[in-house]
Amino acid sequence: MKNASSLPLEERLSAFVDGELPHDAVARLLADVAQQDALRDDWHAYHVVGDVLRNEALAPRAADSAFWFRLEQRLAQEPGRPQSVTKPSLVARPSGPANQRWAWLVGAAFSVVAVTVSVGLWQRMGSSVDAELATTTPTAVVATVAPEATQVMIRDPHLDALMQAHQQLGGHSAWQMPSGFLRNATFEGPAR
Amino acid sequence: VMGNWSARCLALALLIAGLVAPALAQELSVNAWLMRLHEASRHKTYTGTFVVSASGHLASAKIWHVCDGDQQIERVESLSGTPRATFRRNDEVMTFFPTAHVAVSENRDSLGLFPNLLKSSASDIGAHYGIKHLGVERVAGLDAEVVQLQPNDLLRYAYRVWSDQRSGLVVQLQTLDTDGKLLEQAAFSELQLDAPVNKAKLSQMMDATQGYRVERREVQKTTPQAQGWTMGKLVAGFQSAGCYTRPVALLAGASGRTESTMQWMFSDGLATVSLFVEAFDPTRHVREGAAELGGATRTLTRRQGAWWITAVGEVPPATLALFVQSLERRK
Numbered sequence: 001m002k003n004a005s006s007l008p009l010e011e012r013l014s015a016f017v018d019g020e021l022p023h024d025a026v027a028r029l030l031a032d033v034a035q036q037d038a039l040r041d042d043w044h045a046y047h048v049v050g051d052v053l054r055n056e057a058l059a060p061r062a063a064d065s066a067f068w069f070r071l072e073q074r075l076a077q078e079p080g081r082p083q084s085v086t087k088p089s090l091v092a093r094p095s096g097p098a099n100q101r102w103a104w105l106v107g108a109a110f111s112v113v114a115v116t117v118s119v120g121l122w123q124r125m126g127s128s129v130d131a132e133l134a135t136t137t138p139t140a141v142v143a144t145v146a147p148e149a150t151q152v153m154i155r156d157p158h159l160d161a162l163m164q165a166h167q168q169l170g171g172h173s174a175w176q177m178p179s180g181f182l183r184n185a186t187f188e189g190p191a192r
Numbered sequence: 193v194m195g196n197w198s199a200r201c202l203a204l205a206l207l208i209a210g211l212v213a214p215a216l217a218q219e220l221s222v223n224a225w226l227m228r229l230h231e232a233s234r235h236k237t238y239t240g241t242f243v244v245s246a247s248g249h250l251a252s253a254k255i256w257h258v259c260d261g262d263q264q265i266e267r268v269e270s271l272s273g274t275p276r277a278t279f280r281r282n283d284e285v286m287t288f289f290p291t292a293h294v295a296v297s298e299n300r301d302s303l304g305l306f307p308n309l310l311k312s313s314a315s316d317i318g319a320h321y322g323i324k325h326l327g328v329e330r331v332a333g334l335d336a337e338v339v340q341l342q343p344n345d346l347l348r349y350a351y352r353v354w355s356d357q358r359s360g361l362v363v364q365l366q367t368l369d370t371d372g373k374l375l376e377q378a379a380f381s382e383l384q385l386d387a388p389v390n391k392a393k394l395s396q397m398m399d400a401t402q403g404y405r406v407e408r409r410e411v412q413k414t415t416p417q418a419q420g421w422t423m424g425k426l427v428a429g430f431q432s433a434g435c436y437t438r439p440v441a442l443l444a445g446a447s448g449r450t451e452s453t454m455q456w457m458f459s460d461g462l463a464t465v466s467l468f469v470e471a472f473d474p475t476r477h478v479r480e481g482a483a484e485l486g487g488a489t490r491t492l493t494r495r496q497g498a499w500w501i502t503a504v505g506e507v508p509p510a511t512l513a514l515f516v517q518s519l520e521r522r523k
Binding site: 158172187 | 226229230233234242243244246249251252253255266268270272273274278280287298300317351362365378409411433434436438453455457459461462463464466468476478479483485486487489491493502504505506
């Protein structure tokens with residue numbers, strides 16, 4: 001990465017968390033971070049998000065769902081939500097306004113919402129939530145947006161829970177025994 | 193004398209043929225044909241790879257299925273998405289999430305209902321779907337008979353089914369929308385019939401919950417009347433298939449309250465619809481309208497005064513709207 005040390009501090013920090021900051025820029029970054037309290041908070045926030053994405057043991061449980069609902073509502077009201085979030089990297093991120101960094105965080109938050117779908121209220125915890133999922137899920141979530149809709153469709157853990165309840169009692173279909181049960185056990189649905 | 197005997201035999205044979213021919217035709221009725229598929233899935237032992245494609249997403253799982261007399265055991269090991277293994281022993285279902293160390297236990301009594309449903313005259317699937325034989329195709333290495341079940345109205349989707357000619361086992365199932373567009377497909381990409389499957393071992397695996405936190409999803413049987421609800425007008429072809437309550441904490445839990453959600457099920461024999469009724473909560477219930485949940489499953493949410501109604505089903509959105517409109521609060 002060229003001129004990594006000349007990038008804004010927040011972007012370098014974000015790149016470091018993503019494992020994309022060149023080795024020689026790391027020492028400089030750490031020295032800079034140590035001098036700014038606000039950056040230490042960012043550092044901590046990135047790790048919390050990363051930990052939640054990568055480790056289901058830290059993922060929120062039912063008690064946290066009020067927070068997720070509020071987050072989801074807030075995200076739905078955000079005017080400038082990213083329309084397509086791709087792999088979060090400095091290369092993909094234009095050097096735009098200062099809040100560009102948050103595009104990644106919002107993307108990650110989308111991931112968390114998507115991940116909590118399986119955690120949700122059934123306590124179905126997303127498990128292989130690795131770095132790859134962390135980077136690809138935002139795209140998958142955005143892909144569920146109806147093109148004509150002005151509001152981004154975020155996977156709703158409540159609807160997912162109802163769908164599972166529907167499937168649990170779905171034995172009233174002739175398809176259930178030949179293939180419906182297998183279908184439901186195999187298919188998790190998109191963006192999970 | 194011999195001539196008379198032969199003539200009598202021939203007459204008898206013709207008579208029997210005359211009686212049997214309509215009976216065979218009758219056997220090709222939708223219900224009888226479905227019954228054959230159902231029995232094939234119950235009595236066969238097989239392993240295979242099952243692939244579901246819907247809404248541009250692919251999911252696959254490895255399947256083990258064994259049947260020994262009355263007991264069936266099935267193991268579905270996901271190859272995509274969240275690592276999980278679902279075991280079914282008759283109507284008892286256990287899903288293991290190994291990374292989370294959580295096992296979800298469910299009882300699906302309704303799985304056992306179907307043969308009776310098919311045998312009863314109340315469930316006349318043929319009144320709402322026509323059956324069309326489309327020939328023979330090869331799927332998963334087997335010669336499969338292709339049949340399309342075409343609805344007689346726009347309230348339901350069409351299905352195209354590939355079943356093994358010899359055993360009747362369903363090897364591929366497609367759901368098509370009212371324009372004939374493919375909504376989802378479930379198929380075996382590879383299937384080994386009569387494969388050696390160790391039933392005792394599967395059963396042991398299903399019971400091996402040590403190290404797992406077991407969560408039970410329990411429902412209580414109730415009636416819509418007891419819950420204060422009725423259908424002003426039944427949606428054509430759909431019959432009530434049971435009403436249940438389940439703790440809302442399992443579904444939402446945001447408020448931490450333990451009021452229960454009502455789930456009223458309907459089925460036309462192939463498609464199912466669930467109507468969920470919850471007390472309206474402005475903090476959680478914010479999004480009304482239709483949504484897709486992947487593949488053929490649709491949802492429609494609407495507020496009705498103090499209630500929050502969600503319809504979920506493998507039917508066109510317009511059908512869900514009819515269900516929501518028809519649901520009435522009894523005074």
